[in-house]
Amino acid sequence: MNLLSIGASYRTADVAVLERLTIPEPDVAALLQRLLAQPYVGEAVVVSTCNRVEIYAAVSGFHGGLGDICNVLSDHSGIPAADLAAHLYVHYGEAAVRHSFRVSSGLDSMVVGEAQILGQLRDAYHVATEVDSAGRLLHELMQQTLRVGKRAHAETGIDKAGQSVVTAALDVAADHLGGDLTGRPALVIGAGAMGSLSVATLTRTGVGPLRITNRSLERADRLAEAYGATAFPIDELVQALGEVDIVVSATASTEPVLTRERLTAALAARTSTDPLVVLDLAVPRDVAPGAADLPGLVVVDIDSLATSRRALPAAAETAAVEQIVAGEVDNFLGWLRGAEIAPTVAALRTRADEVVSAEMRKLISRRPEFTEEQRGDVSRTLHRVVQQLLHSPTVRVRQLAAEPGGDQYAALLRELFDLDVPLATQADAVPEIGGKA
Numbered sequence: 001m002n003l004l005s006i007g008a009s010y011r012t013a014d015v016a017v018l019e020r021l022t023i024p025e026p027d028v029a030a031l032l033q034r035l036l037a038q039p040y041v042g043e044a045v046v047v048s049t050c051n052r053v054e055i056y057a058a059v060s061g062f063h064g065g066l067g068d069i070c071n072v073l074s075d076h077s078g079i080p081a082a083d084l085a086a087h088l089y090v091h092y093g094e095a096a097v098r099h100s101f102r103v104s105s106g107l108d109s110m111v112v113g114e115a116q117i118l119g120q121l122r123d124a125y126h127v128a129t130e131v132d133s134a135g136r137l138l139h140e141l142m143q144q145t146l147r148v149g150k151r152a153h154a155e156t157g158i159d160k161a162g163q164s165v166v167t168a169a170l171d172v173a174a175d176h177l178g179g180d181l182t183g184r185p186a187l188v189i190g191a192g193a194m195g196s197l198s199v200a201t202l203t204r205t206g207v208g209p210l211r212i213t214n215r216s217l218e219r220a221d222r223l224a225e226a227y228g229a230t231a232f233p234i235d236e237l238v239q240a241l242g243e244v245d246i247v248v249s250a251t252a253s254t255e256p257v258l259t260r261e262r263l264t265a266a267l268a269a270r271t272s273t274d275p276l277v278v279l280d281l282a283v284p285r286d287v288a289p290g291a292a293d294l295p296g297l298v299v300v301d302i303d304s305l306a307t308s309r310r311a312l313p314a315a316a317e318t319a320a321v322e323q324i325v326a327g328e329v330d331n332f333l334g335w336l337r338g339a340e341i342a343p344t345v346a347a348l349r350t351r352a353d354e355v356v357s358a359e360m361r362k363l364i365s366r367r368p369e370f371t372e373e374q375r376g377d378v379s380r381t382l383h384r385v386v387q388q389l390l391h392s393p394t395v396r397v398r399q400l401a402a403e404p405g406g407d408q409y410a411a412l413l414r415e416l417f418d419l420d421v422p423l424a425t426q427a428d429a430v431p432e433i434g435g436k437a
Contacts (some may be wrong), residue, residue, distance in 0.1 A: 001042050001137055003096040004065045006073070006088055007054030010110050010306040013087040018302070019284035020077040023048040024252060028124075032133040033258035034072050040064030043135040045128040045142060047103075049120045050165065050194060050250070050283045051110050051302050056100065058137040062092055097332050100141060101325045104149030106158055107318060110305055111168045113158035116197060118149045140335065148328045156320040166194075166201040166248065167281040172300045176277050182206040186246040188229075189237070189257060191219040194281055202248065203227045211240055215251070241266030247278045249286035256288035263287075267296050307394055334403065341401040341410040345394050347419040352386045358390065 004430040008021055023031055028046050029066055035044040035057065043058035055073070059065025070088070083329070091099040099108070106113040125142040128134040134142065150169055154161050186207045188198050191214035201258050210229040212222035221232035232240060241247065241262065251257055258278065267276060280287045280301040292299040360379050364370065370378070401409050414421055 001058040001060060001135075002065075002093055004057050004059045004063070004069070004142065005054060005091045005096040005099055006057075006066065006069050007047075007052060008087045009052035009054075009108070009386065010088070010302060011108075012089055014303055015283065015285060015303045017077075017079070017087050018051065019052065020079055021053040021073065021400055022283045023053060023076065028127050029131045031072065031076060032128060032131045034075075035069065036133055038065075038068035038072065041067045043138040044133045045124055045138055047124040049117070050281055051306075052103075054103075056096070056138060058135060058142065066090065066120065094329065094333060097141065097336075098305065098325065098329050100145045101148045101328055101332075102322075104145045105152035105321050105325060106149070106388060107321055107325070109165075110302070111165055112318060113153075114164040115153055115159050116164055116193070118153070119193065120148065121149070122146060136339075140339075141332070144328065144332055146382055148325065151328075152321045152324050155324065157317045158321050164197060164201060165280075165281060165302075166198050167205075168305050169248070169281060169300055170201065170205060170207075170246075172304065173277045173279060173298075176275055176298050177245060178274075183208065185209055185211075185244040187211045187213070187240055187244045187250070189213055189234075189247065189249040189286065190251035190282070191216070191223045192250065192252060195248075198229050198248040198250055198279075198281070199223055199229060202228075202246075207246060211244065213237060213240065215253075238262050238265045239269070241276070242269030245272060245274055245277065247276065248281060249278060250281040251286055253282070253286065256284075256285060256291075257282075257286040258291065259288045260291040262296070263291050263294055263297060267294060270296070314417065325376070337401045337403075338398055341398060341413075343421050344410040344413050344419060345397065347421045348394065348413060348417055349387075349390060351417060351419060352390060356382045356386055 008017060010018070013021070023046060028048065031046055032044050035041050035046075035055065040059050040061050041057050042060060045056040047054040047056070055069050057065060057069060060066075070081050070084060074084050077084065102108045104118060106115060106117060109117055111141060121142070125134065125146070128138065128142075170181060177184060180206075184207050186202055188195055188202065188210065191212060195212070195214070198213060199210065202208075211226070212220045212224045212229050212231050213234045214223075214231075215234060217231060217233050223229070224231035242265075247258075249258060258280075270276060275296050275298045275301065277298045280299055281301060284299055287299050287301070291297070356379070360375070360382065361380065364375060397409050397413065413419065
């Protein structure tokens with residue numbers, strides 16, 4: 001099995017495409033099962049966030065695995081595979097490991113260094129574990145990915161400014177509201193992970209008074225109590241919209257929450273001369289298509305943030321994280337090479353046991369007078385001799401296999417001892433897909 005990661009993000013697709021690709025949390029388990037049903041996919045983890053959808057998989061062949069995963073994504077999104085290819089990036093083998101580590105470190109995020117992706121990766125791994133779609137390879141990859149992300153944030157200043165998609169969006173909002181958001185009345189729609197992050201960030205920024213609504217009022221109440229905000233039922237949304245300057249909408253709704261009708265009514269009720277700034281951080285979008293052109297309304301969505309690239313950390317900080325990632329990729333590849341030689345070493349020991357057993361049968365047929373005790377003594381002695389002879393070479397070959405180019409040692413063992421070790425189908429060549437391979 002080899003590692004393959006396929007995905008689309010704000011780098012390769014606009015919000016319209018990401019909206020169709022995004023996988024609601026309740027549907028992730030079913031999608032994982034569909035992936036495992038494909039002939040070339042042996043393991044899978046699905047990551048779906050507001051600005052990326054990625055599949056990490058262990059596949060038995062590059063081309064077959066690529067086709068299987070693209071077909072599942074195409075069926076899920078309703079986007080023809082040929083059209084979808086233009087929006088996908090593909091990483092295979094070492095490149096898949098590097099991409100995973102860069103994602104967890106915040107290097108591939110819209111706002112470089114944001115730490116929220118670590119929780120999203122952890123949740124994705126948890127679901128895959130519950131569904132049993134992660135085998136030995138993806139268990140190791142995801143555990144190391146989370147560890148590398150934590151290390152990057154702990155050892156560098158990549159996130160020292162508390163950067164997140166929310167802080168970047170607030171920077172854009174400040175441009176439309178005179179540069180200072182302190183004391184501005186605000187509203188958060190949604191009490192999930194992104195909504196909670198939004199409330200925490202708004203509170204830290206000095207925005208307020210702050211109101212929260214959610215489909216489940218109980219959940220909004222808990223979040224409001226934790227931050228000294230006020231919760232209200234979502235059927236009072238229009239009135240609340242008319243009383244605030246900033247709205248952060250981050251729900252998991254599959255339909256627009258802020259319809260043109262709701263926004264029109266809210267704008268008509270406003271007395272402020274400042275625009276109503278809506279930060280739409282949801283995928284699919286919470287603001288209805290065509291509503292952004294309403295007079296007095298400013299909508300900042302994921303596409304807007306992708307072009308703004310606010311609050312990037314210093315080059316020295318990203319360089320430090322890149323160095324950590326490079327070293328950890330080498331470590332993971334060393335583990336991988338060691339894991340790949342394990343079946344060959346096991347086959348060699350099995351061959352040795354078979355030879356000992358065959359020779360014991362010959363000996364017993366020639367010396368039938370041996371007692372059971374004598375036969376046992378001879379058999380144990382032969383096995384000990386063979387195991388001692390194999391011990392040092394097998395330990396050393398594991399060490400050599402963990403070094404760059406170590407895959408040649410497994411091949412040499414198979415050739416020298418004529419070992420029959422089933423191998424996963426190897427990719428012949430990795431072609432580009434949509435120019436993003």
